[in-house]
Amino acid sequence: MPNSTDVIIVGSGASGAACARELAASDRSVLVVDPGNRAGEAWRASAGLLAPQIDPREDNPLFELGIAGREYYRDKATEFKEETDVDIELFDGGILRLARGETEADQLREAVAWQRQHGHRSEWLDPAEVRSEFKHVGANDGALWASHDGSVNPVRLIEALRQSAARRGATFVTDAVTGLLIENGRLTGVRGEKGTYRGGNVVLAAGAWTGRLTGLPRPVSVEPVRGQMIVRPWPAKLAPGIVFGSHGYVLERNGSAYCGATMEHAGFAADVTDRGETDLRSTSESLIPALAATRVTERMAGLRPATPDGLPIVGAEPTLPNLWYATGYGRNGILLAGITAVALVHLMAKEATFEGIEAMAPGRFWSW
Ligand SMILES: Cc1cc2nc3c(=O)[nH]c(=O)nc-3n(C[C@H](O)[C@H](O)[C@H](O)COP(=O)(O)OP(=O)(O)OC[C@H]3O[C@@H](n4cnc5c(N)ncnc54)[C@H](O)[C@@H]3O)c2cc1C
Numbered sequence: 201m202p203n204s205t206d207v208i209i210v211g212s213g214a215s216g217a218a219c220a221r222e223l224a225a226s227d228r229s230v231l232v233v234d235p236g237n238r239a240g241e242a243w244r245a246s247a248g249l250l251a252p253q254i255d256p257r258e259d260n261p262l263f264e265l266g267i268a269g270r271e272y273y274r275d276k277a278t279e280f281k282e283e284t285d286v287d288i289e290l291f292d293g294g295i296l297r298l299a300r301g302e303t304e305a306d307q308l309r310e311a312v313a314w315q316r317q318h319g320h321r322s323e324w325l326d327p328a329e330v331r332s333e334f335k336h337v338g339a340n341d342g343a344l345w346a347s348h349d350g351s352v353n354p355v356r357l358i359e360a361l362r363q364s365a366a367r368r369g370a371t372f373v374t375d376a377v378t379g380l381l382i383e384n385g386r387l388t389g390v391r392g393e394k395g396t397y398r399g400g401n402v403v404l405a406a407g408a409w410t411g412r413l414t415g416l417p418r419p420v421s422v423e424p425v426r427g428q429m430i431v432r433p434w435p436a437k438l439a440p441g442i443v444f445g446s447h448g449y450v451l452e453r454n455g456s457a458y459c460g461a462t463m464e465h466a467g468f469a470a471d472v473t474d475r476g477e478t479d480l481r482s483t484s485e486s487l488i489p490a491l492a493a494t495r496v497t498e499r500m501a502g503l504r505p506a507t508p509d510g511l512p513i514v515g516a517e518p519t520l521p522n523l524w525y526a527t528g529y530g531r532n533g534i535l536l537a538g539i540t541a542v543a544l545v546h547l548m549a550k551e552a553t554f555e556g557i558e559a560m561a562p563g564r565f566w567s568w
Pocket residue numbers: 210211212213214215216233234235236237238240241242243244245246247248249250375376377378405406407408409410426427428429460461462501502503504505526527528529530531532533534535536
């Protein structure tokens with residue numbers, strides 16, 4: 201293991217693995233520290249939707265970045281497969297976002313108009329069109345059809361990113377980081393339960409656990425928001441696809457229906473609950489009624505790293521320029537991990553980067 205490295209990354213979930221891959225690809229030496237198998241890692245329970253276009257809000261500062269995030273995986277899927285032999289199971293066959301009630305229908309119709317005006321493919325389908333094209337979906341008042349949205353398999357994605365990083369020289373260590381290592385007023389690395397790791401830069405990518413590290417120059421406002429999912433067999437005669445509603449979604453993956461997801465403030469308890477299953481059964485059956493005839497085969501839960509304003513925290517710490525944040529991704533950490541890792545490479549090289557990154561600046565939170 202190298203004694204000193206250009207960049208130490210704390211965590212190797214969606215964010216840490218993507219940062220490791222992109223920083224290693226930019227010829228930096230990278231050391232990744234992660235305890236492995238921590239209960240509640242968000243990526244393991246994640247649906248992996250790439251769904252920037254189904255949000256009815258027009259003032260979403262992450263809209264264009266989300267589109268770029270989705271395109272990152274479309275660009276990289278083949279490269280990952282060739283390089284690592286891991287198929288990230290990119291599905292780019294579209295997401296149907298159902299409307300319930302006139303208010304939601306109006307919002308989604310306006311979202312379609314706004315997106316089209318800004319050069320993105322999106323269509324409004326009235327209830328009769330939804331009935332004729334998507335016979336399996338439940339009651340609705342029309343739908344937004346985002347034909348370019350889709351999904352990846354998050355477990356395979358993290359595997360591909362880690363392997364790609366390792367092939368480009370990144371080193372992975374199994375340890376839990378406890379805090380920053382500050383020597384003579386300078387950030388020189390991190391302390392772990394098993395050892396001390398020194399490096400020129402530190403990237404904080406420990407998901408919902410990031411704020412628990414010691415020595416942080418400001419409180420990292422990341423709280424765990426539990427998400428539960430249930431898995432059931434995908435009804436045999438239905439074509440694969442993704443259906444999204446205001447309370448949840450169903451996606452087909454390898455013959456199963458992944459039905460998500462709850463949003464719960466339950467601290468760091470990453471348990472599944474009967475109440476969660478009941479809610480997810482009901483939501484998924486309202487989206488695809490044929491699911492009522494299937495049984496639940498698996499339940500899972502993960503802790504999303506959520507911030508008070510709903511925006512990730514990405515960029516340099518103003519008071520310690522070699523400390524970087526790549527956390528707080530909430531519900532969109534798979535969608536945004538790849539593209540924000542590319543942005544982090546730009547920022548470290550003091551190069552211009554994507555619009556939208558400035559909304560994630562760490563300095564928006566107070567320091568001690
Ligand atoms: C049910 C559910 C469904 C979701 N669906 C989607 C979706 O469809 N699309 C989407 O874009 N996003 C989705 N998300 C959100 C997405 O999974 C997260 O935003 C993303 O995983 C966050 O990445 P992360 O690396 O910040 O955190 P995580 O993925 O949680 O990874 C954090 C990593 O840090 C490590 N770690 C923890 N403590 C330490 C420590 N002390 N030292 C070192 N390492 C540490 C952990 O072991 C872990 O590997 C979903 C999440 C859930 C729970």
